Amino acid sequence: MKKNLKLIINADDLGLTRGINKAILHAHHNGFLSHASIIAGAEWYQHAIEEVVKKSPELKIGVHLNLTCEKQCSAAEMLGNKEGVMKSSFIQLLLKPKSAKFLKEVEQEFEAQINTVLKDSIKISHLDGHEHIHIIPSFNKIVKKLAKKYKIPRVREINESFFGGIAANRSSVNFENILKWILLRFLSLFNENEEKVKFHSIFSTCKVNDENLAQSLENNQNEECLEIMVHPAISDDYEDGKHLDSRFREFLKAPERLIEYEVCFNQKLKEYDLA
Numbered sequence: 001m002k003k004n005l006k007l008i009i010n011a012d013d014l015g016l017t018r019g020i021n022k023a024i025l026h027a028h029h030n031g032f033l034s035h036a037s038i039i040a041g042a043e044w045y046q047h048a049i050e051e052v053v054k055k056s057p058e059l060k061i062g063v064h065l066n067l068t069c070e071k072q073c074s075a076a077e078m079l080g081n082k083e084g085v086m087k088s089s090f091i092q093l094l095l096k097p098k099s100a101k102f103l104k105e106v107e108q109e110f111e112a113q114i115n116t117v118l119k120d121s122i123k124i125s126h127l128d129g130h131e132h133i134h135i136i137p138s139f140n141k142i143v144k145k146l147a148k149k150y151k152i153p154r155v156r157e158i159n160e161s162f163f164g165g166i167a168a169n170r171s172s173v174n175f176e177n178i179l180k181w182i183l184l185r186f187l188s189l190f191n192e193n194e195e196k197v198k199f200h201s202i203f204s205t206c207k208v209n210d211e212n213l214a215q216s217l218e219n220n221q222n223e224e225c226l227e228i229m230v231h232p233a234i235s236d237d238y239e240d241g242k243h244l245d246s247r248f249r250e251f252l253k254a255p256e257r258l259i260e261y262e263v264c265f266n267q268k269l270k271e272y273d274l275a
Contacts, residue, residue: 003272005272007273010033012037012230018044023261033232038061063127064130065110065127066130067093067109068086068130069085090133093133159188159193160181160200165204170215177204181203201228206251209256
C-alpha cells in the first residue's frame with residue numbers, strides 16, 4: 001500500500017553539463033526522478049531541451065534561477081563581467097548593497113531566465129535558486145512576484161527541521177552544513193512562506209545517499225509532501241564542465257554525483273506517489 005506522503009524528487013542544474021543532462025534523463029525514465037530545475041543560459045541548456053525535456057513529457061521542469069555562474073540572459077550591467085558571465089558567490093550576493101538599480105537588474109535577469117524557458121514551450125512547475133540564492137529576502141520578493149505574474153505554482157522553501165535533519169544525517173552531518181542551515185533558516189524568516197512542501201537536503205547538501213534518504217522519509221511521514229533535492233551526474237562526462245570555475249569543477253568530480261544519481265533508483269521510493 002502506498003504511503004500518504006507524496007514525494008518530489010528534484011534534480012538541480014539541468015543544462016549545466018552534458019553529464020548532468022544524461023543522468024537526469026536516465027534517472028527519470030528508469031528511476032523515480034520526477035522534477036528537474038533547468039539553468040537558462042547554461043552552456044548545455046539547448047542540449048537539455050532537445051535531449052531531456054522534449055524526450056520526457058512527464059518530467060516537471062522548474063527554473064533554477066541563477067546569478068553565480070554561466071552567461072546572463074539579460075543585458076543587466078551589474079551582474080556579470082564584460083563577457084556577461086556571472087561569478088558572484090551566495091555570500092557576495094547576500095552582502096552586496098541592495099540598491100534600487102541592482103534589484104531592478106536582478107528582476108530583469110530572473111524574468112529573462114523565465115522567459116528563455118517559456119520560449120521553449122515549457123510549462124514551468126516551480127522556481128528555485130542555484131546555490132539557494134532565491135532565499136535571500138530581497139531576491140525572494142522578486143521571485144514570488146514573478147511566480148505570481150507567470151502563474152508558477154511553487155517556489156522552493158528551505159524548511160528542513162533542525163533535529164530531523166541531524167537525525168537523518170547522524171553519521172555525516174558537519175559543521176559547515178549546520179551553519180548553512182542556520183543562515184538559510186534565518187533568512188527564510190523574512191520571506192512569505194507557505195509551508196506546503198517540506199524540504200530535505202541542507203544537512204546532506206549534495207550528499208544524499210540511501211541511508212539519509214531512508215531516515216528522512218521516516219521522519220516526514222506526517223507531512224503532505226516532501227522535496228528531495230539531488231545533483232546527479234554521470235562520471236564519464238565531467239570534462240564537459242571545464243568552462244566552469246574550479247569550485248564547480250571540483251563539485252562535478254566528487255563521487256557524490258554518482259551516489260546521488262543512484263539514489264534516484266532507490267526501491268523504497270516505490271512506496272510513495274510522486275507529486
